[in-house]
Amino acid sequence: MIEIHDVSLTLGEQQVLRRVSFQVAEGATTVILGGSGSGKTTLLRLMLGLYKPTSGFIRIGGEDITEFSETDLTRIRQNMGMVFQGAALFDSLSVRENVGYRLWEHHLQPDEDIHRIVEDNLRFVGLEHVIDKMPAELSGGMRKRVGIARALASGAAILLYDEPTAGLDPVNTFAIGQLIARLKTKGVTQVVVTHDLDTAYRVADRIVMIVSGRILFEGTAQDLRNCRDQSVREFLDPASAVTA
Amino acid sequence: MIGYAAVVQDFTFLCGKTLAALARPPWYIRETIFQMDRIGVGSIFIVVLTGLFTGMVLALQGAVQLEPYGATMYVSRLISTSVVRELGPVLAALMIAGRVGTGIASEIASMKVTEQLDALRAEGTDPLQKLAATRLVACVLVIPLLTIITNGVAILGGWLIARLYLGIDSFFYWTWAFEALRQRDLVLGLIKPAVFGFLIAMVGCYSGFSSRGGTVGVGVSTTQAMVSGSILILAFDFFLTKLFMAIP
Ligand SMILES: Nc1ncnc2c1ncn2[C@@H]1O[C@H](COP(=O)(O)OP(=O)(O)O)[C@@H](O)[C@H]1O
Numbered sequence: 001m002i003e004i005h006d007v008s009l010t011l012g013e014q015q016v017l018r019r020v021s022f023q024v025a026e027g028a029t030t031v032i033l034g035g036s037g038s039g040k041t042t043l044l045r046l047m048l049g050l051y052k053p054t055s056g057f058i059r060i061g062g063e064d065i066t067e068f069s070e071t072d073l074t075r076i077r078q079n080m081g082m083v084f085q086g087a088a089l090f091d092s093l094s095v096r097e098n099v100g101y102r103l104w105e106h107h108l109q110p111d112e113d114i115h116r117i118v119e120d121n122l123r124f125v126g127l128e129h130v131i132d133k134m135p136a137e138l139s140g141g142m143r144k145r146v147g148i149a150r151a152l153a154s155g156a157a158i159l160l161y162d163e164p165t166a167g168l169d170p171v172n173t174f175a176i177g178q179l180i181a182r183l184k185t186k187g188v189t190q191v192v193v194t195h196d197l198d199t200a201y202r203v204a205d206r207i208v209m210i211v212s213g214r215i216l217f218e219g220t221a222q223d224l225r226n227c228r229d230q231s232v233r234e235f236l237d238p239a240s241a242v243t244a
Numbered sequence: 245m246i247g248y249a250a251v252v253q254d255f256t257f258l259c260g261k262t263l264a265a266l267a268r269p270p271w272y273i274r275e276t277i278f279q280m281d282r283i284g285v286g287s288i289f290i291v292v293l294t295g296l297f298t299g300m301v302l303a304l305q306g307a308v309q310l311e312p313y314g315a316t317m318y319v320s321r322l323i324s325t326s327v328v329r330e331l332g333p334v335l336a337a338l339m340i341a342g343r344v345g346t347g348i349a350s351e352i353a354s355m356k357v358t359e360q361l362d363a364l365r366a367e368g369t370d371p372l373q374k375l376a377a378t379r380l381v382a383c384v385l386v387i388p389l390l391t392i393i394t395n396g397v398a399i400l401g402g403w404l405i406a407r408l409y410l411g412i413d414s415f416f417y418w419t420w421a422f423e424a425l426r427q428r429d430l431v432l433g434l435i436k437p438a439v440f441g442f443l444i445a446m447v448g449c450y451s452g453f454s455s456r457g458g459t460v461g462v463g464v465s466t467t468q469a470m471v472s473g474s475i476l477i478l479a480f481d482f483f484l485t486k487l488f489m490a491i492p
């Protein structure tokens with residue numbers, strides 16, 4: 001379980017998050033919705049311990065990571081996988097080395113097992129044929145799926161996705177939504193940042209909406225559909241807000 | 245002014261943290277060897293050319309200076325001492341700063357822009373250990389070797405001119421080239437490039453890690469690595485020389 005408690009964060013001059021609190025339940029898929037610049041990526045970085053909150057605290061699996069050293073964070077991160085917005089594949093490594101990176105880096109498995117895990121995960125995202133290519137040879141959608149395979153291969157119980165469908169064609173968008181839905185059934189805890197409503201409705205157990213670093217809404221997909229709040233409606237249906 | 249002080253402070257911190265990162269495992273030995281190969285083998289061509297032309301022009305200019313005293317035949321003394329003490333280390337380092345320092349800066353800056361640095365941390369790798377420490381070790385080990393090559397080729401270049409244009413006897417040239425060198429010249433001649441290697445690697449890393457502003461920032465970091473690296477090399481050359489002269 002991830003617990004964000006009254007977290008504020010100032011980066012440079014800008015207050016990026018203001019007193020944000022919410023919880024990500026174990027085994028559930030939580031979607032964070034919000035326009036660009038609202039602080040979604042920042043929130044994921046906080047969960048990974050890449051940033052420290054200016055105030056408030058973050059608990060992961062009951063442990064307060066706010067004051068953790070990099071060494072302790074490394075231990076917490078062993079249990080987390082992150083799919084970065086631009087995939088963030090390591091340019092100098094092949095797809096195989098990228099997907100197996102964590103396992104090889106920390107010698108978590110014997111060599112032949114890692115090869116098998118890498119192959120399995122690439123098959124899961126439908127990309128076993130690019131295993132020996134370099135990231136530069138892949139399309140945007142393929143990179144993202146390799147990024148997902150890398151996050152999965154570590155066997156992490158918590159997966160964080162930063163806009164996994166942004167900039168993808170409908171086919172890839174659907175495929176990634178499908179992957180997230182399949183992982184849901186495997187009991188993985190997932191946090192999906194997106195501004196794509198379709199994907200949000202499709203995979204979310206809970207939805208958190210964030211605007212300008214503040215939480216505007218929190219609830220189920222059904223609650224969101226029924227929500228009458230003016231600012232929430234504006235985000236969901238800008239056209240109606242303009243005509244209203 | 246406060247801005248500069250903050251940069252110096254950040255840079256010093258980064259150097260300290262990188263040295264601390266070197267002190268604890270894991271050590272990325274394969275990555276270090278790969279970097280040594282990339283930096284070393286990749287730079288041989290430019291340092292050979294640098295040495296060759298430096299030695300040749302020194303022979304020409306040196307002969308002009310020595311001629312009124314009838315001392316042209318001692319030109320190799322002048323070449324070997326000035327090359328080993330100053331020109332070899334400094335010119336090689338400046339060339340390598342242009343090639344290697346900027347490469348380190350742009351590579352790390354691009355990794356930052358594309359979130360690869362964050363991805364490394366997310367995967368449990370310390371970028372200081374994997375990227376900075378490996379490049380630091382590679383530069384400190386390889387740049388002295390490149391400097392030895394530069395020095396050798398420079399003295400060889402001087403010999404070409406001495407032989408072809410100045411009519412100096414080869415045996416005489418080489419005897420005086422080595423006769424003129426003192427042990428302390430050789431020591432300083434190796435300490436300098438090791439220090440320059442440290443500066444090139446750390447300035448490259450600092451420029452890369454502190455990169456800001458997306459892809460535009462990558463270009464800025466690259467330029468910064470070149471300019472700051474070169475100035476630091478020249479400044480440290482002066483202070484190291486001064487320091488060494490103070491030692492009896
Ligand atoms: N390192 C930083 N320094 C200063 N401001 C930042 C930094 N990172 C993000 N921001 C600002 O924080 C806000 C939220 O950023 P981000 O979390 O990336 O938004 P989102 O992912 O929702 O599009 C933006 O206005 C951005 O300009």
Ligand SMILES: [Mg+2]
Binds near residue numbers: 041042085
């Ligand atoms: Mg974002």
